[in-house]
Amino acid sequence: MSILLVEHHMSLVMRVSDKVVALEFGRKIADGTPDEVRSHPEVIRAYLGEGDDGH
Secondary structure, three states: OOOOOOOOOHHHHHHHOOOEEEEEOOEEEEEEOHHHHHOOHHHHHHHHOOOOOOO
16 A cells, blocks of 8 residues: 655654655655655755855
């Protein structure tokens, strides 16, 4: 059985999902296990942001 969950609460998504697909403005930026997606550079940039100095 598959369930599609569209949610912005990342802790919930990571806790209940076997596979995660991360989107940024409708474009897929990462997919995989919660750990893979959580550590993906594009996901970190899109959801955590970077400072003006690139950090």
